[in-house]
Amino acid sequence: MPNATDPTHPAPASAPEPAADNGVDGRPETAEQARALQDRLRPLVVTTGPGPADVRRVAGLDVAYAEDSDRLAAAVVVLDPDTLQVLERSVVLGHARFPYVPGLFAFRELPSLVEALDGLSVPPDLLVCDGQGLAHPRRFGLACHLGVHTGIPSIGVGKTAFVGTYDTPPPHRGAASDLVLDGDVVGAVLRTQDNVKPVFVSVGHGLDLAAACRHVLALSPHFRLPETTRQADTACRAALAQATAAGLARDAVRSD
């Protein structure tokens, strides 16, 4: 098992000595275990097909972090894909479960996002995640992980590139270019607005790239980011702000 030369081995906050190779069957505790889990789940990803026949509930997912600690707020906001009106919101407070390591991002947010998803009255038909899907070193970004974990079709929408090379797409809304990694098209660089920086769309699970782009465009009639992402971002930030304010107020009373 030669793997003692990994420079990015993060040794999570409270990493106990891995006397045995546990963790792969639960929450991984080391970067090595996390990567092994990704490699094990990767074959379960479905990257073809049009996706759900009729999407009635589209969910946007996002997480906001407190500046200091590892406290966080994870939000899932469900929208009607036709009217883009909010149907339901679910937000949970929690803490980061893993240090931020490029490529292992999902292990940080997934537990809290799943908790938020469990708080919904009705499971959504499609997930729009803040981050990459197949556009990942091991083709298993957050969107893939959430899709496989929940069984719900998912799409990854990143604000910046993570992996791959691409040509700048034409400046008009709807224009796209391939995001290529090792000869594979792992995503699309998509313009959601005229003359606005493109977003990075990749398949998460349960549909193909064309379908993913179609959904992202439909969800972004006025702004660069899909309305799902915008709503989720607003929701988790608000929750974190209120939690912080409540915490400060409580501390103030204590010191009185």
Place this chain on the structure above:
DNA sequence: GCGACAG
């Protein structure tokens, strides 16, 4: 060997 590196 030296950077780069989703959020």
Place this chain on the structure above:
DNA sequence: ATCTTGTCGC
């Protein structure tokens, strides 16, 4: 991710 108000421009 987070630090961060007003401001220039369409």
